[in-house]
Amino acid sequence: MVKYATMPVIETRNLTYTYPEAAKASIVDVSIRIEKGEFVLITGPSGCGKTTLCRCFNGLIPHFYHGTLEGEITVAGLNVKEHPTYEMAKYVGLVFQNPENQLFALSVEKDVAFGLENLGVPRDEIRSRVDWAMKITGIYELRERAPYELSGGQQQRVAIASVLAMKPDVIVLDEPTSFLDPLGAKKIFEVIHRLNRELGITIVLVEHRLDLTVKYADHIIIMQDGKVILEGDPHKILDSEDMRLIGVGIPKVTRLYQLLKADGVKFHGKVPLSPEEMAEKVRRILKTHD
């Protein structure tokens, strides 16, 4: 069998980083490989280094934060250590936790245009790309509003549109919904899911609410104390025994499945990640009992 050597979008080898003046490294020996078009979920307890890892993806580490970065990191074929953040920005879009502090302009469309203006893209093309990005993220009607007039969820969609307009290969979102209400959060996840499925953009999502997100993921990375401790197919990872020990919130349906299985209920196939998958399994069992 021929295995095609696909080009990973993000690849790190033994990546270790220490913030300036910090006593210990915030990420340690991280080696991961993210393929093109994947939906990757990064999770782990607070302070385990998720944000720090995201900052490495577009070169904020080491160019903005300095400190000592060891190991190798390649993103979109570029060695991050040699390319400043403004160059990486064409390939990697970063969306941050606090929606308020990543919008600077006085109107939505001006904000979405910001990156393209910096890159010196011609006006006509900025216009069409900005409109396109605003439509996909569902903020076209808000284009003339000021960011402070918007809800957190709307602001976060503006932030997504503003990186989307740059047509990056990868969009990295660091807990984009932690300031939002559940409904706003759900909308954000749906937008992200669309970007992944319809446009083939690689998504790296940092999130601790697995309940809402794991069903979208192709690949899950679990971190603890700066290290990657589990990684792979979410169906396999969530079924493993170690999961419960780490204190990562397993989706409730998955937990229910595990409890029933421990009681001797015989399920078929993979561990369920969403209520729909669980319902399907229960249906099948009920059918065989008829």
Add this chain to the structure above:
Amino acid sequence: MSMFDGLKYRRVFSPIHNLDPRVKFTYACIIFIVAILFWEFIPLLVLFVIQVPFVILARVRREWLRSMKGAAFLASVIFTVNFAVSFINSGYMITFVALEYALAMTFRFLVLVESFSIFFLTTSPDHLGLALEQTRVPYEFCFAFTTAVRFVPVLAEEAQTIMDAQKARGLELEKGNFLRRIRNYIPILIPLIVSAIRRSLELAEAMESRAWGVSKKRTNLYELKLHGSDYVLLTVTVVLLVAAIYVRLYLPVPRLAEIFDYFAH
């Protein structure tokens, strides 16, 4: 209430709002120059009155009145001081010259406030930033300007939140003498400053992530273009300037004393 209320922009749609900010700014500056050309009361009064239609056309009458009311106090100070000085200089006599001079100085100030408040009341900060950019002011400066405007309401809200939180913990702002009251504000200022610094770091990070700092020439989503109405205002402004210079150089400007004499006989 203050005369700076006249500088706060409120979103309305009017023919004046749609004018090019650069043209409006030129207009305000030229009005100022014309006001300096005259030290007689009549032309300054005319200059004041001919701007009123602009205010009405721009539908900002209420805001404009508020800023003129705010300016009234300073205007009366200017009047009193100028009048008193000429009163003393002329040997403690009330003369038309003294009255004219004091009135002229006062109206020069009012004309200035009037024209610039029209400018600020009808120009959105966005437009202003854009005008700065397109007059080749360094982009960093324009960016600082629009970001400051963008974050004023955010910081104001935050200050209010911190104030409420500290009051809930028993901080009494209005207690004690003057120095004591200033000291009372420290528990509000420190969290506010810390949070502003944190905020600016996050902003810097987000800017970097959106390709801030590429040395290539920046482009802009919007372009300011002069339209028909801009040329009209520009023409009016230039005509006004030329006429004012002509009047100043070749025509006698009526003085209060002369008008009074004319009616007295």
